[in-house]
Structures are given as structure tokens and as C-alpha cells.
Amino acid sequence: MIRYSDQTLFLEVDLLKENIPGLILELEKFAASTINSVDLQQVSNIDSAGVVFLDEIFLNFNQPELINASEKILNAISKFSSLNLPLQKRSPQENIFIQVGDFFVEWKKSFIWGLYLTADILYWSVVGFFKPRGMKKEAVITQSLLIGVDAVGIIGLLSLILGLIIALQSAAQLRQFGANIYIADLIAISMVREMGPMMTAIIVAGRSGSSIASEIATMKVTEELDALRMMALDPIRYIVVPKFHAITLCMPLLVMLSIFVGIGGGLIIALTYLDLSAISYINQVFSILTFKDIFIGLMKSVVFAWVIVIISSYYGFRVKGGAEGVGKVTTLSVVASIFWVIVLDAINSILFYF
Amino acid sequence: MKDPIIQIRDLTAKYEEKTVLSEISADIPANEITVIIGSSGCGKTTLIKNIFRLYQPYSGSVKIFGQEITTMDEPEYEAILKRTGMLFQNGALLNSVDIFTNIAIPLEQHTKLPAQLIEKLIKVKLNLVNLAEAIYLSPAELSGGMRKRAALARAIALDPEILICDEPSAGLDPLTSNSLDELIMNLKNILDMSIIIVTHELASIHRVADNVIFLDDGKLLFSGTLEQAVRSNIPELKIFFSAGKF
Ligand SMILES: Nc1ncnc2c1ncn2[C@@H]1O[C@H](COP(=O)(O)OP(=O)(O)OP(=O)(O)O)[C@@H](O)[C@H]1O
Ligand SMILES: [Mg+2]
Numbered sequence: 001m002i003r004y005s006d007q008t009l010f011l012e013v014d015l016l017k018e019n020i021p022g023l024i025l026e027l028e029k030f031a032a033s034t035i036n037s038v039d040l041q042q043v044s045n046i047d048s049a050g051v052v053f054l055d056e057i058f059l060n061f062n063q064p065e066l067i068n069a070s071e072k073i074l075n076a077i078s079k080f081s082s083l084n085l086p087l088q089k090r091s092p093q094e095n096i097f098i099q100v101g102d103f104f105v106e107w108k109k110s111f112i113w114g115l116y117l118t119a120d121i122l123y124w125s126v127v128g129f130f131k132p133r134g135m136k137k138e139a140v141i142t143q144s145l146l147i148g149v150d151a152v153g154i155i156g157l158l159s160l161i162l163g164l165i166i167a168l169q170s171a172a173q174l175r176q177f178g179a180n181i182y183i184a185d186l187i188a189i190s191m192v193r194e195m196g197p198m199m200t201a202i203i204v205a206g207r208s209g210s211s212i213a214s215e216i217a218t219m220k221v222t223e224e225l226d227a228l229r230m231m232a233l234d235p236i237r238y239i240v241v242p243k244f245h246a247i248t249l250c251m252p253l254l255v256m257l258s259i260f261v262g263i264g265g266g267l268i269i270a271l272t273y274l275d276l277s278a279i280s281y282i283n284q285v286f287s288i289l290t291f292k293d294i295f296i297g298l299m300k301s302v303v304f305a306w307v308i309v310i311i312s313s314y315y316g317f318r319v320k321g322g323a324e325g326v327g328k329v330t331t332l333s334v335v336a337s338i339f340w341v342i343v344l345d346a347i348n349s350i351l352f353y354f
Numbered sequence: 355m356k357d358p359i360i361q362i363r364d365l366t367a368k369y370e371e372k373t374v375l376s377e378i379s380a381d382i383p384a385n386e387i388t389v390i391i392g393s394s395g396c397g398k399t400t401l402i403k404n405i406f407r408l409y410q411p412y413s414g415s416v417k418i419f420g421q422e423i424t425t426m427d428e429p430e431y432e433a434i435l436k437r438t439g440m441l442f443q444n445g446a447l448l449n450s451v452d453i454f455t456n457i458a459i460p461l462e463q464h465t466k467l468p469a470q471l472i473e474k475l476i477k478v479k480l481n482l483v484n485l486a487e488a489i490y491l492s493p494a495e496l497s498g499g500m501r502k503r504a505a506l507a508r509a510i511a512l513d514p515e516i517l518i519c520d521e522p523s524a525g526l527d528p529l530t531s532n533s534l535d536e537l538i539m540n541l542k543n544i545l546d547m548s549i550i551i552v553t554h555e556l557a558s559i560h561r562v563a564d565n566v567i568f569l570d571d572g573k574l575l576f577s578g579t580l581e582q583a584v585r586s587n588i589p590e591l592k593i594f595f596s597a598g599k600f
Contacts, residue, residue: 133463219448226408227446231460231508232435234428 002026009035009057009064012042015050023053035061041068051080058083110318117317118310120236121244128241139242140249147208147243148250152257155203159258162195163187163265171273180274184284187266192289192297193353196259198345201304204251205337209312212243213333216316217326240313244306251305252298259297292352300348307344308337357420359384359516359548360405365414367397367404373572374400377414380567380577387542387549387562391594392569398552399443401569402518406438407431418516436464439509443520443552445501447493453480453504454489460511479507482537484530499526503534510541517541518550523558535561556597568594 001023003010009030013019038057043050054077058064069077094102128135170186216239219225225235263285270276315333319325358381367375375397382388390398404411407423416423418434426434447456457476461467467475480486483503493501502522509517519538523531535558542549553559559566559580566583568576570590576583584595 215450222449223442223444223446224448226403227440227442227448227505229408230406230435230438230440231463232432233459233463234432 002030004030004033004035007034007036008039008067009037010039010042014045015043015053016045016047017049020049020053027057035064037065037067039068040066040070040073043073044070046073046076048076048080051077052082055082113318114310114314117236117314121240121310121313124234124237124241125244125248128237129245136238136242140245143243143246144250146211147204147246148254151203151207151250151254154207155200155254155258156261158199158203159191159196159261160265162199163191163262164269165265166190166195166262167266167269168273171269175274180270180276181280181284183266183270183274183276184281185288187263188285188289189293191259191262191266192293194345194349196255196262197297197301197304198341200251200254200258200301201308201341202338204247204254204305205308205312205334205341208243208247209308209337210330210334212240212309212312213316214326214330215239216313217319217329220317220319221322221326235317236313240309243313244309247305247309248302251301255298255301296348296352300345303344304341307340311337311340357384358382359419360550361415361417362405363415363417365401365404365416366412367400367409368412369400369409373412375404375569375572378569378574380574382548382550382567383565384548385542385546386564387538387551388565388567389559389563390550390552390567390569391554391559396569397572398569399520402440402520402550402552406435406440406518436512437514438516438518439512439514441502441506441509441517441519441522443524445493445498445505447501447505447508449493452490452492453485453496453507456493456504457508457511460508464512475511476507479511480504482510482541483507484533499530502526503530506534510545513545514547515545516548516550518552520552521554522551523553523555531555531558538562556595 001011001013001019003012011023013023015023035057038054054066066077167183167187171180171183174180174183174186216225216235219228219235219239228235228238267278267281270281271278312333315329315336319329321328360382362378362380362382365375365378366373378401390401392398400409403409405416405418405423407416411424414424419437421430421434423431423434447453448459454473454476457479458472461472461475465472477486477489480489483506485500485503485507488496488500488504493504496504502525506519506522509519517538522538523534526534538549538551539562541547551558551562563580565579566576567574568583568588568591576586576588576591578586583591586592
């Protein structure tokens with residue numbers, strides 16, 4: 001495809017995308033030769049890749065002259081040549097100290113912004129409770145259906161399985177000591193204090209936290225939030241507050257469901273494996289549970305709910321970029337919600353039960 | 355001259371570190387049509403978003419209806435927004451609800467009109483933009499041009515005193531674009547609106563503009579009446595106005 005004589009390179013094939021890789025390979029043979037001109041007599045077709053290939057030859061071989069090129073080829077070269085393009089530098093990588101500094105400045109900004117957002121959401125949620133102007137009509141009901149009712153199935157099922165597992169794992173040990181009846185204590189306390197609130201929070205974070213984050217993020221990248229603002233509606237009041245109310249309402253109910261079903265799971269094991277009667281199991285459950293346990297379990301679930309809404313909207317509002325950004329913040333919001341739910345749960349345990 | 359409805363002074367706008375507008379000063383006269391022109395990426399959308407504080411301006415002052423908007427508190431700001439309608443460059447309809455609800459939102463939130471009146475109003479506005487048949491469709495089911503028109507119907511839902519249109523006729527066929535121009539002129543006369551239009555279409559500028567603001571790479575090169583603009587000696591402006599004359 002390439003012939004070389006007399007310090008002239010004869011290109012004898014059309015300079016099209018599909019031919020260029022072969023040409024580059026062949027050209028390597030002449031890497032050491034002097035090339036003063038490139039003959040294009042045999043080239044009848046050229047595309048943009050062909051032109052930048054010629055540019056490469058021009059730069060690598062001491063700027064040879066192009067000869068015998070047809071009008072059409074010259075025209076293409078003048079259109080596509082990369083030689084006279086202005087240099088656009090990528091912004092240079094800054095040194096490590098500046099990067100670390102920027103990181104902290106950025107972190108501080110995000111943190112302060114997060115505090116403002118939290119304050120805003122809490123404020124408008126309280127105000128909005130009494131004065132629902134500027135909120136989506138009936139949004140609390142729709143949101144309660146989405147966040148609460150739709151989650152009943154999955155939370156019920158998983159709690160039942162959880163109750164079964166915990167009961168089964170401990171039943172064997174308890175039976176060895178003839179302490180069968182204490183299965184009720186074990187299930188009741190673990191479901192009320194820990195498993196119920198925590199598992200419900202994790203499921204709600206995965207189901208509703210992610211949908212809050214992605215809904216807000218999508219609205220931001222499609223300018224829907226700006227459009228709401230121009231309609232004199234505040235996105236926090238219009239979008240976040242109804243979700244805040246709905247989740248505050250639904251979370252304790254879901255937790256109660258989870259506790260109830262979990263204890264029911266224990267009952268199944270108690271009946272089938274430990275030969276207890278339903279009456280004695282239930283009596284034992286009621287005798288061991290204190291008001292404090294139930295109260296703390298439900299309060300904690302409300303706090304978890306708020307954490308999920310605030311973190312999800314935080315990430316939603318902070319989205320950058322297009323569709324890709326939406327996916328990113330959705331993932332981040334679920335991870336962060338679950339993380340903080342577990343951390344807060346640990347703090348709560350230390351405060352109340354240590 | 356009458357008091358301007360919007361007064362911009364030394365407005366500088368940045369996206370993070372990048373300065374996009376530097377020290378823009380201009381007046382937008384009341385009850386007239388002002389077009390903002392300039393090449394793609396020069397900052398037209400950024401300018402209108404900063405005027406209405408969708409982005410907080412980096413520095414400078416913007417007075418709307420004689421009130422400083424950059425520092426005013428939330429209730430005052432919302433009061434101004436209620437008197438303003440904006441058609442976004444890509445429509446920005448709420449995708450989760452249908453066209454009817456999109457237009458109903460401002461009416462339901464900011465008026466106490468009964469439902470059947472709101473419904474009639476929505477039909478009237480949609481009819482104005484020639485989109486009566488799309489009332490119960492969702493935005494995803496509309497073409498780009500239809501979305502623009504639906505968004506315009508939403509922007510005029512509350513009969514605003516100021517209407518901002520970011521490239522209303524981009525992506526529309528000449529006939530529809532023509533009738534949109536006529537609609538905007540009509541609305542202006544009926545409702546005494548002050549209108550800001552971002553546009554590239556020379557024909558449309560000649561048809562509707564009273565005033566011209568010309569931006570180039572984030573700087574204000576010209577602000578004045580259409581006649582002054584056409585006769586101006588500023589090279590960039592000359593090129594712009596001769597571009598359509600072949
Ligand atoms: N969200 C953003 N973040 C960072 N830079 C942005 C953002 N939006 C716009 N820009 C930059 O600001 C500049 C002005 O953009 P703007 O959207 O205002 O242009 P425009 O005049 O409306 O252009 P067009 O006619 O194409 O709509 C562009 O250089 C763009 O790169
Ligand atoms: Mg724009």
C-alpha cells in the first residue's frame with residue numbers, strides 16, 4: 001500500500017478509516033527514512049481519519065510536502081486538518097496539598113449546606129403540618145401509600161423469616177437447659193429493641209430513600225426544580241415535606257408490623273420445636289416487654305425515618321451531571337442512610353442499655 | 355423614558371470558579387419585548403437564571419418592579435415569582451404528571467379558584483398554544499415542539515406581568531414558530547406583559563423585538579432599541595444582522 005523511492009512516500013490506497021491501521025503498520029518500516037514528499041496521486045478517496053493520518057506523517061517526518069493531490073483531496077485536507085487547531089489544555093492536575101485543601105473546603109461547604117437543609121426540612125415540616133400551603137395536594141396520602149403500604153408485604157415477609165431464624169438458632173441451646181419458655185423473651189426483646197426498627201429502616205432506606213434521592217436528582221438535572229421555583233414553589237416544601245410527613249407516620253407502623261410478625265415467627269418455632277403452648281408464649285412475651293422498650297424502639301424508628309429522608313434529599317439536591325449523576329447519588333444516598341442508621345442505633349444502645 | 359421593569363447592574367455570574375457573565379448592566383423596559391441574542395454558550399440562559407435568582411448572582415444588583423431581588427427575603431421573592439412566568443429552554447415540564455396537572459399546579463397553589471374554573475382556564479391556555487388535544491397526555495408522550503408549547507401554556511397560567519421565553523421557537527417549524535410569535539405579541543397587548551425572549555431567529559427578532567440585548571462571551575456588547583441595533587457599528591452585531599440577508 002505504501003511505496004518508497006527517492007525520499008518520496010507513495011500512498012497507493014484510499015485513505016479511509018478501514019485502511020489506516022494497516023498503513024500505520026506499514027509506515028513503521030520507514031520510520032528511519034527521510035521523507036521529503038508524500039505523493040497522493042493514487043489516492044482518490046479520503047475521510048477525516050485519513051487527513052489526521054497525513055497530519056501525523058507531517059509531524060513525525062520533518063514536515064514533508066504533499067504532492068499530486070487532487071482538488072477533492074486538498075479540499076478534504078483543508079476541512080479536516082488538525083494542524084492549526086488551537087491548543088485546549090486540560091486543567092492541570094493540582095498538587096497533593098491543594099487537593100487535600102480543596103477536599104476539606106469542599107467538605108466543610110457540604111457539611112454546612114447539609115445543616116441548612118436539615119434545618120429547612122425540619123422547620124417546614126413543622127410549619128407545613130399546620131399550614132399546608134405550597135405543598136402538593138394529597139401528597140402525604142400518596143406518599144404514605146408508596147412508602148408505607150407498598151412496603152408491608154416485603155417487611156412482613158422478611159420479619160417473619162427473621163423471627164423464624166432467630167428462634168430456630170437459639171431453640172437448640174435453650175432446650176438443652178430446659179429453658180424453652182425463654183424463647184419468648186429472646187424474640188420479643190430482640191425484635192422490639194433492635195431487629196424490628198433496624199430491619200425496617202434498612203428496607204425503607206433501600207426502597208424509599210433511593211426513590212427520594214433519584215426523584216429529586218432527576219428533577220434537578222431536567223430543570224424541574226428551577227421550574228417549580230419559578231412557579232413560586234419551594235422544592236423543599238413541595239417535594240420533601242410531604243415525604244417527611246408520610247415517612248414519620250409510616251415508619252412506626254411498619255416497625256410495629258415487623259415486631260408483631262417477628263414474634264409470630266418465634267411462636268411457630270415455639271409451637272413446633274419447643275412444645276410450648278401459644279398461651280404461655282404470649283403471656284411470657286407480655287410479661288417481659290416494658291413500656292420503655294417499646295417506646296424507645298418506636299422513637300428510634302422515627303429518628304431513622306428522618307435520617308433517611310434528610311440524607312436522601314441531601315444527595316438528591318447535590319446531584320451533578322446528567323443521568324449518570326442521578327445513578328451515583330442514588331447509590332450514595334442508600335449507602336449513607338444505612339450507615340447512619342446503624343451508627344445511630346449503636347449510639348442509642350449505648351445511651352439506653354449500657 | 356418609563357421606569358424599567360428590570361434593572362440589572364454589574365451582574366457577575368459564576369459556575370463554581372468559572373466566570374460566565376461579567377459585569378452586565380442593562381435595563382429592560384416595561385410593556386415591551388426585549389430579545390437577548392448572542393452565540394450559543396455566551397451566557398443567555400445563565401443571565402435569565404441569575405436575574406431571577408435561580409442561581410445566586412456572584413455580585414451585582416438586580417431590581418425587579420423596583421425591588422432588589424438578590425437580597426430580598428423568601429415571601430417577597432415568591433411574590434415576585436408569582437408575577438413572573440418562565441418558559442425554560444427544554445420546557446422543564448414535571449415529568450411525573452400529565453400536562454393538565456402541570457398547568458394546574460400554579461393555579462391550585464396560588465389562587466383559590468374552584469376546580470371547574472381551573473379546568474376551564476387550563477383548556478383556554480392550551481388552546482392558545484394550539485395544544486388542546488394533549489391535555490391528558492404525559493410530557494413523555496409529546497414531541498419536543500409540543501413540550502415547548504405546553505411549557506409556554508404553563509408559564510402564562512397565572513397571567514404574569516413578566517414573561518421570559520428561552521428559545522421558544524427552537525425546534526419548531528416556521529409556521530408554528532410564526533404563530534407563536536403572534537401569540538406572544540397578542541398576549542403582550544392583552545395582558546400588558548413585559549417580555550424577554552432569548553432567540554436566534556432573525557425573522558422573529560424583526561417581527562417582535564422592541565429592544566435588543568447582545569451578549570458575547572459573557573460580556574454585554576449592546577443594549578438598546580431594535581433600530582439602534584440594526585444601525586449599530588459594532589462588528590459582531592453587524593455580522594449577526596447581516597447573517598439572514600442572503
Ligand atoms: N450548570 C453548569 N455548570 C457549569 N457550567 C455551566 C453550567 N451551565 C452552563 N455552563 C456554562 O456557562 C456558559 C453559558 O451557558 P448558557 O447555558 O448560559 O449559554 P446560552 O447562551 O444559553 O447558550 P445556548 O444558546 O446554547 O442555549 C457555557 O460556557 C457553559 O459551558
Ligand atoms: Mg441557553
